[in-house]
Amino acid sequence: MAYRYLAACTAALLAPVQLVADPLSAHILEQISVKGRQTDLLGLASSASEGVVGNSEIADRPLLRGGEILEFIPGMVVTQHSGSGKANQYFLRGFNLDHGTDFASYVDGMPVNMRSHGHGQGYTDLSFLIPELVSQIDYQKGAYHANSGDFSAAGVARFGIQNRTRNGAELTLGMDNYQRLLVKGNTKKGNANVLLAGELQQYDGPWTDIAEDVDKLNLLARYSRPLGSGQFALTFMVYDNSWNSADQIPQRAVSQGLIDAFGSLDTSVGGKSSRNSVSASWYSDAWQWNAYAIQTDLDLWSNFTYFLNDPLNGDQFEQADERWIYGGELSRHWHHQLGEFAVEHVVGAQLRYDDISEVGLYNTRQRQRLSTVRQDAVQQGSAALFSQSTMQLNSDWSAHLGLRYDYFSVDVNGDLAANSGDTTDGIASLKAGLSYQFAANWQAYFNAGQGFHSNDARGTTTQIDPQSGDNVAPVDLLVRSDGAELGLRFFDYTAFNISAALWYLNMDSELLYVGDAGTNEPGRASKRYGVEVAAYYWFNSNWSLDTELALTRSRFTGAVAGEGNYIDGALPLVLSMGLIYKADNPWQLSLRLRHLGKRTLDSFNQQRSNATTTVNAGYRYEWQRWQLALELLNIFDSNNSDIDYFYASRLPGEPAEGIEDRHTHPLESRTARVKLAYRF
Known part of the structure; x- marks a missing residue:
């Protein structure tokens, strides 16, 4: 079936497309090569922890999986504890972000994070993104910008x-x-342009007991043209995937010889996912708007505890999520003079509505449903107003002030009346910053801001635990965070770009809705602080070196009997280094190292993972219209883990209460890939 899609996509790319040119429109921008690390952000950026990643930099780095594109953000770590079709696991600034709870992602103006999702709050699956079609990544760490909310x-x-x-x-x-x-390709008629692309991927992985059998399809069609005083774009995206999962496994199963390090204890887990979207945008110097409609489906089968809860059928479960998402944003941008000060304003409104027809949790065996834990339909809407003003105080000093208000409304219709209901909540956020350019190449920053994340809508109405039948207390819909940072940036276009930030972040609650159990998991307030440094050096036109270092301390605040104050999964150290050589002749060599420090696996820090180090390399040669590339991933065949957990599970014959053990998903072993490309 996948190859029929490929044939159709190829035919579409080669067929002529008839477009009507608008004689009043300006010319469309041609494709340009963006080198974001070499973009001078002095006087433009409002903090030291924001930046731009260009498409040429994305092309320079070997990627094991598409979601690793987020690792271009300094300090961000992307791993996987399950099958390749599932959203990745993310880590940043002392957060085990799970699948995206406290880091927001947008593609072409569309939100990627899923609210009240079947697998986890903020579920962020970037598998639908084709890296070669990304123009650039704009990132901002910290909640210092008024246009960023949930x-x-x-x-x-x-x-x-x-x-x-x-x-x-x-x-x-x-x-x-x-x-x-x-x-991929495009055709142009007058001022209008159509871009078409199709991607097919298949992969079995290094697993010994299953073939991962990834079968992924991505299609994209984009129509763009100048319209009036601005630029208009209309984009269609289609994504479909199915896979088997090699989930994390207990170490004792390996040490006892039941399976090897790449084995599986339940070979029937896996999933299937789809995402279809249409988005439109228009921007000019003064106005910007976008609108979108997204349809997504996910069926995910997992088994992390084996026979702990159900000794007869096993603990396999299915999480299902089916929804439509509608929304958009409108903003107005202008400048004016206020006395001696030049002032820049941005005001805007954002809308989002999730119509979730099914979000369910089911007990299963061999992917067949045995019973329903809970099944809900959820309608969740939000509206936000934001305003940010930047004032140039003099040639050296500037200040910005941002205000934001978010209003949420949720309606949960569950299979258990006691867990149904509706909730509303609102939250105001204040963000401010000050910057001082004290030399031609140096700028200092101070930023402070309030942020938040929404909790799963079901957690706000749940009164009875669907598993045990015990009474539980509903939770707040919105959770506040507060943060600040001091930053410094140096930029010399010819040789050097460095930024450093000392930051802290307080979170009112780490409480999560646990999709694996269908109920709330209690959490405490937390505090994090750390230091981040990102440095990029160009020795000459051929050689470049980048180094990114993040050191973080993460702790719960407030004592709780029987619990420590360490935050599970928090990464204390992340180091990334890359060396690239681009010869005067058309070939290039790249080498990249990633090191993750030991992670705490329990609140007392008695269980810690090993450090993880991987090295990847890439070689590329271009001749006329041809390109040959070789990627070697995990060169030294590290046997470290991609991710570790510590919890109780039960294998056949073990005590009913199970055994607490470390559960690990290994790094994929050394692998080589060869790419042949032709430009026409």
């Missing part, structure tokens, strides 16, 4: 989509039956 306590990333691309086809083949075919 899920942005740790930061936000906004992915832009290219209006034009180079026509071409790419075939990548690799070990473990890795196959990827990308066809």
Whole structure:
């Protein structure tokens, strides 16, 4: 079936497209190569922990999986504890972000984070994104910008989509039956442009007991043109995927010889997912708007505890989520003079509505439903107003002040009347900053801001635990965070770019709705602080080196009997380094190291993971219209883990209460991939 889609996509790319040119429109921007690290942000950025990643930099880095594109954000870590089709696990600024709870992502103006999702709050699956079509990534860490709301306590990333691309086809083949075919191109008539692309990927992985059998399809169509005084774009995206999962496994199963390090205890887990969207945008110097409609489905089968809860059938469960999302944003931008001061204003409104027809949790065996834990339909809407003003106090000093108000309304219709109901809540956020450019190449920053994340709507109405039948207390819909940072930035276009930030962040509650159990997991307030440094050095036109370091301390605040104050999964150290050589002749060599420090796995810090270090390399050679690339991932075949957890599970014959053990998902072993591309 996948190859029929490929044939249709290829035919569409090669067929002529008839467009009507608008003689009153300006010319459309051609594709440009963006080098975001070499963008001078002095006087433009309002903090030291924001930046731009360009498409040329994305092309320079070997990626094991598409979600790793977020690792271009300094200090961000992307891992996986399950199958390749599932959203990645993210870590940033002392957060185990799970699948995205406190980091917001947007693609072409569309939110990626899923509210009240079947698997986890803020579920962020970037599998529908084709890295080669990203124009640039604008990122901001910290809640210091008024246009960022839900899920942005740790930061936000906004992915832009290219209006034009180079026509071409790419075939990548690799070990473990890795196959990827990308066809992309555009046609132009007058001032209008149509970009079409299709991606197919298949992959079995290095697992010994199952073939991951990833079968992914991505299609994209984008129409863009100048319209009036601005630029208009209309984008359609289609994503479909299915896979088997190699979930995390208990260490004792490996040490006892039941399975090897790449084995599985339940070979029937996996999932299928789809996402279809249409989005439209228009921007000019003064106005900007976007609107979108997104349809998503997910069926996910997992088994993390094996026979702990159900000794007869096992603990496999299914999480289902089916929804439509509608929304948009409108903003107005202008300048004026206030006495001696130049002032820049942005005001805007944002709307979002999630119509969730099914969000369910089911007990299963071999992917067949045995019973329903809970099944709900949820309607969740939000509206926000924001305003941010930047004042140039003099040639060296500038200040900004942001205000934001968010209003949420949720309606839960569950299979248990006691867990149904509706909730509303609102929250105001204040954000401010001051910057001082004290030399031609140096700028200092101070920022402070309030942020928040929404809790799962079901947690706000749940009064009875669907598993035990015990009474539980509903939770607040919105959770406040407060943060600040001191920053410093140096920029010299010819050689050096460095930024550093000393930051802290307080969170009112770490409480989560646990999709695996269908109920709330109590949490405490927390405090995090740390230091981040990102440095980029260009020795000459051939050699470049980048180094990104993040040191973090994360703790719960307030004592609780029987609990420590360490935050599970928090990363204290992240180091990333990359070296790139671009020869005067058309070839390039890149080498990249990523090191993760030991992670705490329990609140007393008695269980800690090992540190993880991986090294990847890439080689690329171009000749006329051809390109040959070789990627070698995990060069030294590290046997460290991708992620670790510590909890109780039960294997056949073990005590009814199970055994607490470390559960690990290993790094994928050393693998090689070869890509052949042709531009036409």
